[in-house]
Amino acid sequence: MRWTSIAxxxxxxxxxxxxxxxxxxxxxWGDDPWAQEQTGWQWYGFxxxxxxxxxxxxxxxxxxxxxxxxxxxxxxxxxxxxxxxxLKADAWLDGVEEGGRGDLRxxxxxxxxxxxxxxxxxxxxxTWGTGDLVFLNDLFPKDYVAFFSGRGxxxxxxxxxxxxxxxxxxxxxxxVWMPRATPNRFITGExxxxxxxxxxxxxxxxxxxxxxxxxxxxxxxxxxxxxxQTIDGVEYAGYAYHGYDKQPSAFDRDADEAYFxxxxxxxxxxxxxxxxxxxxxxTAYYHGEDGNGRDPDLPNDQWRWLGGYEHxxxxxxxxxxxYSLDWTxxxxxxxxxxxxxxxxxxxxxxRHLLTNRVTWQGQRQDLTLSLFTFYSPSDEDYYFRPRATxxxxxxxxxxxxxxLFGGEDDWTFxxxxxxxxxxxxxxxxxx
Amino acid sequence: xxxxxGLTLLLTAGxxxxxxxxxxxxxxxxxxxxxxxxxxxxxxGRSAARMTIVQGDGxxxxxxxxxxxxxxxxxxxxxxxVVFSRPADIRGTVFRVEKHVGDSxxxxxxxxxxxxxxxxxxxxxxxSFVGSHFYYEDISGRGTEEDRHTLIETTEDYYVIxxxxxDPDNVAFARYHTRIDRETLLPMRTEYQREDGEVYRRxxxxxxxxxxGYPTGTEARMxxxxxxxxxxxxxRFSEYDVGLPSRIFSERSLRNPPRDWLRRx
Numbered sequence: 001m002r003w004t005s006i007a008x009x010x011x012x013x014x015x016x017x018x019x020x021x022x023x024x025x026x027x028x029w030g031d032d033p034w035a036q037e038q039t040g041w042q043w044y045g046f047x048x049x050x051x052x053x054x055x056x057x058x059x060x061x062x063x064x065x066x067x068x069x070x071x072x073x074x075x076x077x078x079x080x081x082x083x084x085x086x087l088k089a090d091a092w093l094d095g096v097e098e099g100g101r102g103d104l105r106x107x108x109x110x111x112x113x114x115x116x117x118x119x120x121x122x123x124x125x126x127t128w129g130t131g132d133l134v135f136l137n138d139l140f141p142k143d144y145v146a147f148f149s150g151r152g153x154x155x156x157x158x159x160x161x162x163x164x165x166x167x168x169x170x171x172x173x174x175x176v177w178m179p180r181a182t183p184n185r186f187i188t189g190e191x192x193x194x195x196x197x198x199x200x201x202x203x204x205x206x207x208x209x210x211x212x213x214x215x216x217x218x219x220x221x222x223x224x225x226x227x228x229q230t231i232d233g234v235e236y237a238g239y240a241y242h243g244y245d246k247q248p249s250a251f252d253r254d255a256d257e258a259y260f261x262x263x264x265x266x267x268x269x270x271x272x273x274x275x276x277x278x279x280x281x282x283t284a285y286y287h288g289e290d291g292n293g294r295d296p297d298l299p300n301d302q303w304r305w306l307g308g309y310e311h312x313x314x315x316x317x318x319x320x321x322x323y324s325l326d327w328t329x330x331x332x333x334x335x336x337x338x339x340x341x342x343x344x345x346x347x348x349x350x351r352h353l354l355t356n357r358v359t360w361q362g363q364r365q366d367l368t369l370s371l372f373t374f375y376s377p378s379d380e381d382y383y384f385r386p387r388a389t390x391x392x393x394x395x396x397x398x399x400x401x402x403x404l405f406g407g408e409d410d411w412t413f414x415x416x417x418x419x420x421x422x423x424x425x426x427x428x429x430x431x
Numbered sequence: 432x433x434x435x436x437g438l439t440l441l442l443t444a445g446x447x448x449x450x451x452x453x454x455x456x457x458x459x460x461x462x463x464x465x466x467x468x469x470x471x472x473x474x475x476g477r478s479a480a481r482m483t484i485v486q487g488d489g490x491x492x493x494x495x496x497x498x499x500x501x502x503x504x505x506x507x508x509x510x511x512x513v514v515f516s517r518p519a520d521i522r523g524t525v526f527r528v529e530k531h532v533g534d535s536x537x538x539x540x541x542x543x544x545x546x547x548x549x550x551x552x553x554x555x556x557x558x559s560f561v562g563s564h565f566y567y568e569d570i571s572g573r574g575t576e577e578d579r580h581t582l583i584e585t586t587e588d589y590y591v592i593x594x595x596x597x598d599p600d601n602v603a604f605a606r607y608h609t610r611i612d613r614e615t616l617l618p619m620r621t622e623y624q625r626e627d628g629e630v631y632r633r634x635x636x637x638x639x640x641x642x643x644g645y646p647t648g649t650e651a652r653m654x655x656x657x658x659x660x661x662x663x664x665x666x667r668f669s670e671y672d673v674g675l676p677s678r679i680f681s682e683r684s685l686r687n688p689p690r691d692w693l694r695r696x
Contacts, residue, residue: 044519082690110687118687127546154544168683230682233529233537235550273535277552312554364484364660365562391562394492394518430519 045074045431051095052150052424055402059419060193060204066149066403066422067191068095075106083111096149096191105159118166125157126164126176128226128239130269130280132357133372134324136304137239137267137284139224141246143185148192148403148417150424158185171229178222181214183260184246195416197345202416211248211258220244234272241265245288251297261289261298277311293330296337301329310357320357325350345411352378366391374414381407381414399426454613458580461590461611467506468616470572472645473671475501479695480666484563487659493518494561497693501675507532510680511571514688521561525685530571541685548685557602564653564662569634588613604632615639615646631656637663643671668695 052067071092078085088106093099108122129138133156146155160182167173187194189205196203214220222243229236242264250261267284283305290298308322328334331349338346354377359370367390374383387401402423407415455461482494495517501510513526523543530536535553542549556568578594585591590611596602604623611618617639623632638650647669654661679689 044522046519079690084690112687118683125544125546127548157545166683166686168678168681172682228682271550273537273553276535276554278550310552312552315555315558318552318554361558364559364564391492391520393490394520397520428520 039079041076041078043074043076045072046428047072047431048152048426048428050150050424050426052403052422054419055404055421055423056419058193058204060189060202061191061419063096063191065096066420067151067424069093073105080109081111083109085109103159113165116168118168120162120164120166123159123161124164125159126162126224127157128174128237130237130271130282130308131306131324132308132310132320132322132355133374134306134322134353134355136282136306136324137226137237137241137265137269139241139243139246139263139265141182141184145185145187145191148187148420150401150403150422150426152399152426152428158182171227174224174226174228176224178224178243180217181220181222181244181260183211183214183244183248186247192417192420195345195411197342197411200341202410202419209248209258211260212252212255214244214260234270237269239265239267239269239284245299249299250289253297263288267304274309275311277309280306280308282306293333294337296334296339296342300331300334303327303329316361318357318359320355320359322353322355324353324355326353344409348378350378352376376407376412376414379407379412379414380409381405381412383414383417395430397428397430399428400424454585455590456582456585458582458592459575461582461616462575462580462592462594462609463506464616465609465611465618466572466575468646469618469648470509471502471505472647473502473643475499475673475675476669476671477673477675477692478666478669480664482561482563482565482662482664484662485660487655492562494521494563496561499675499679499689499692501677501680509571510677512680512684512688514693515561525688527680527682527685528571529680532574533576536571539682539685546686548682555601563664564655564660565634565651565664569653583608585613589619612639612646617646617648638665640669642669645671 048071050067050069050071052065054064054066069092071090073088073090076087086106086108090103090105092101094101104123106123106125108120108124110120111118113119126140127138129135131138135142141158141160143155143158160178161180162176162178165175186209188209189203190208193202193204195201223241224243225240227238244260245263246260248258248260250259252259264287265284267282269280269282271278271280283303286302286304288299288301290300293300304324304326306322306324308320310318310320312318326347328347328349328351334346335343354375356373357370359368361368368388370387372385376382382405384404385401387399389397389399391397400423402421404421405414405417406421407418409415455464477500478498480496480498484492484494494515496513496515499512503509509530511526511528511530515521515524515526525541527539527541528536538551538553540549540551541547557566560567560570577598578596581593583591583593590613592609592611593606594609595606596604599605605626607621607623609618610620617636619636621634622630624630633654633656635652636648636650637652638648639646640649641647647666649666649669650663652661652663673692675692679692
């Protein structure tokens with residue numbers, strides 16, 4: 001990344017700082033909030049400067065930064081009777097990918113269809129399930145590139161074009177139709193390096209991973225269903241999904257390209273208070289295109305489990321613990337089908353993952369220190385996410401943190417990202 | 432019809448106030464009456480609220496939200512829905528509470544940017560409510576059974592109650608004194624003391640209005656005497672007995688707040 005981009009980022013990020021300090025003691029509600037409620041469009045947004053230097057040289061990527069950008073987000077909201085229209089769009093100058101970029105994150109209409117039915121129609125963010133940064137039944141698109149490179153947590157979820165119908169009764173039902181498949185914003189090699197089993201080492205773009213598109217409206221539809229209810233403080237839910245893998249996990253040898261194979265899943269979860277904290281248990285069965293596990297170019301079925309517990313042992317300190325298991329089905333068949341040289345890259349039959357979250361809030365929540373740890377005893381790898389967030393006021397927030405990857409074998413999920421380990425700094429001015 | 436109802440309410444409130452100004456002598460009875468007057472007015476309630484948080488160095492922050500409340504039982508369990516509208520970084524956040532007296536509350540938080548419904552551990556109720564000097568407990572009430580109460584003085588206008596915690600390890604105060612208005616039974620001033628009697632935290636009700644027949648503290652100030660900071664909370668557009676349906680206190684309202692019931696009349 002060129003130094004000019006960084007200077008520009010810091011200069012633009014610094015501008016609101018000056019104005020915020022200048023007016024921090026003023027009475028700046030802007031309009032009269034006690035007057036009658038707003039009608040018409042209301043606009044909000046933020047300007048953010050962010051920079052994330054790599055903490056080591058990455059031989060595969062010719063860039064010392066995973067992130068360097070100045071971002072503007074504009075959000076608009078308007079009531080139309082019982083319906084709310086929402087627009088949220090980002091535009092940013094990107095120092096890593098060199099140029100201007102844009103992203104329409106939300107453009108939807110939400111409201112009451114009938115007294116018992118809500119609808120949200122259009123581009124939206126959808127989340128469900130009980131995990132903390134671990135997803136089993138939530139097969140809505142994620143943006144791991146943003147997550148690993150130092151952008152805010154808000155960017156972990158990627159938008160999807162969908163119709164979401166919610167029916168409320170003795171059992172509540174959410175039904176989501178995505179007319180065309182929306183994959184994760186996965187690592188392509190553009191910003192972050194990854195491990196390639198074909199090459200037997202860590203690689204990056206060029207060439208970029210460019211899988212076959214799944215964007216035929218109608219033909220490439222995805223469906224997601226959730227049934228849920230809370231009984232005496234215990235939240236029960238059942239889930240189903242029929243669509244495509246969010247990662248380009250399959251390979252077509254004839255066309256020499258990756259693609260998104262079919263994926264269906266069934267699952268359930270329960271979440272309840274326990275011993276002063278919150279306990280959750282979730283399971284999901286992933287059924288793909290390789291029923292017998294003998295095709296090495298397709299992912300095998302998986303049965304996933306997750307147990308978690310979050311509590312507040314001391315004032316202002318929250319601790320969260322999770323254990324998750326990915327149990328690969330027909331593992332022997334997969335190993336037999338792989339050529340000798342590729343076997344060690346295959347997933348373990350049982351992948352164990354432990355996570356821990358420690359959050360401390362001080363100075364009446366203006367200062368938040370947190371550390372999120374992913375550790376896999378079976379993959380022998382780790383991912384640390386330390387972070388400090390300080391709210392200078394209602395408009396200005398600063399965040400500093402790091403994404404630290406490492407482990408034993410170059411090809412496991414977290415270790416492959418080792419050369420992308422970075423420290424990030426973000427300054428956000430909200431308006 | 433509406434006028435008749437209003438008149439009935441006024442008369443009932445008048446009767447209640449008349450009864451209240453008769454002298455009470457039992458500390459626990461007074462505290463429970465004050466608890467009901469502060470947190471249980473009407474069967475349900477709606478109010479817009481604005482907080483101004485002033486730090487010791489003079490810097491200011493603000494919070495604005497609408498509060499919906501429904502009583503499951505008078506003096507007992509309650510349901511709350513808090514919908515934030517300001518500042519920009521917490522706009523759209525919704526907080527839902529099922530308050531259980533004598534047991535842990537169930538609490539949920541909705542974060543709109545991630546479409547995430549987070550369930551929050553019961554935890555310590557004596558921590559800052561959304562970054563203000565008020566505690567979660569100051570907003571939703573402290574269980575009257577958690578302290579021992581003594582009536583230490585009765586003046587012409589006030590009952591003065593001293594309360595000491597039954598479980599002193601769980602709280603920072605050694606005791607607190609509450610001045611309760613004999614007429615309205617509203618706690619007008621609460622001072623939290625350390626072991627040596629030093630007052631380090633003070634809540635004062637600075638404005639009272641009678642709304643729908645219920646005396647209501649419409650402005651309150653919480654001072655942190657250690658840091659010199661304070662928070663002023665103002666309530667406007669308050670209404671009681673609006674007939675909130677139970678079903679709006681649900682997950683549905685986190686993602687899609689019940690606008691019909693949030694609208695100011």
